[in-house]
Amino acid sequence: MSRSGxxxxxxxxxxxxxxxxxxxxxxxxxxxxxxxxxxxGSPASVNRIYQQAIDQExxxxxxxxxxxxxxxxxxxxxxxxxxxxxxxxxxxxxAVPAAQTFVVRLASQYRSxxxxxxxxxxxTRPAAMRLVNSVDKTVHPTGMAIDLRKPTNSRCxxxxxxxxxxxxxxxxxxxxxxxxxxxxxxxxxxxxxGSYVSALSGTQIAAAAPAARATTAVTAAPSRSSSSSSSxxxxxxxxxxxxxxxxxxxxxxALQAANNLRGSRIVVGQTLVIPAR
Ligand SMILES: [Zn+2]
Numbered sequence: 001m002s003r004s005g006x007x008x009x010x011x012x013x014x015x016x017x018x019x020x021x022x023x024x025x026x027x028x029x030x031x032x033x034x035x036x037x038x039x040x041g042s043p044a045s046v047n048r049i050y051q052q053a054i055d056q057e058x059x060x061x062x063x064x065x066x067x068x069x070x071x072x073x074x075x076x077x078x079x080x081x082x083x084x085x086x087x088x089x090x091x092x093x094x095a096v097p098a099a100q101t102f103v104v105r106l107a108s109q110y111r112s113x114x115x116x117x118x119x120x121x122x123x124t125r126p127a128a129m130r131l132v133n134s135v136d137k138t139v140h141p142t143g144m145a146i147d148l149r150k151p152t153n154s155r156c157x158x159x160x161x162x163x164x165x166x167x168x169x170x171x172x173x174x175x176x177x178x179x180x181x182x183x184x185x186x187x188x189x190x191x192x193x194g195s196y197v198s199a200l201s202g203t204q205i206a207a208a209a210p211a212a213r214a215t216t217a218v219t220a221a222p223s224r225s226s227s228s229s230s231s232x233x234x235x236x237x238x239x240x241x242x243x244x245x246x247x248x249x250x251x252x253x254a255l256q257a258a259n260n261l262r263g264s265r266i267v268v269g270q271t272l273v274i275p276a277r
Contacts, residue, residue, distance in 0.1 A: 036168040041176035049187040050137040057263025058142040074238040084111040085118040096143040097240040098190035114156035119149035148184040194242040194252040
């Protein structure tokens with residue numbers, strides 16, 4: 001008796017809450033069909049990620065030496081681990097600055113949500129180092145991809161899936177749940193993720209903020225820069241578009257627009273125009 005009663009109740013819950021929810025989810029998803037709405041991955045997803053790496057003019061580092069040089073020039077930064085995340089068997093614990101920011105932010109939220117450390121299992125890999133099962137279009141050699149261990153705790157697993165899915169929908173990264181071996185492969189899109197975090201900075205909004213809000217922020221950013229009093233900045237070791245933009249309180253897109261940059265690559269000694277806010 002109580003069982004059928006509970007089924008009936010569940011049916012009502014479905015009608016009252018889930019359907020309107022699905023409607024809103026569908027509505028939000030509609031204009032973003034080129035973004036991943038699942039964590040399943042696909043050949044299209046592989047192509048989207050690869051295309052982002054090309055569009056943003058990221059380098060595919062061929063060797064350990066190339067990785068070391070890019071760490072010196074500041075194109076890649078070290079994942080050091082902290083109270084919120086640890087690294088397990090990571091040969092090259094380096095990533096583009098946006099991917100490092102992603103790890104730090106996600107790990108902090110992950111630890112407060114489920115009480116354990118996030119585990120990074122892979123970051124930059126030289127193109128020469130091909131793993132079994134790795135696809136030809138892997139972006140690990142760029143440093144934009146991070147592999148995360150799949151939590152064994154089901155509550156943590158649910159949280160991680162939900163959060164990555166939200167970020168997928170926001171179009172700031174593309175996460176895929178892999179099964180052999182089990183892990184989450186996350187390709188962080190530096191420009192989009194940088195703008196997303198810029199838009200959130202100063203406020204305490206979680207990474208799981210509504211996708212619509214993030215999308216608005218991403219598209220609204222570039223037109224704001226005024227021409228009143230721009231300044232110049234000489235790029236130093238350790239700089240990235242993201243750190244320079246943050247230091248000057250402007251968006252990465254505004255910085256790119258002022259300097260006619262399509263991607264995120266800058267070199268030490270290069271002079272950048274810093275647009276007025
Ligand atoms: Zn991966």
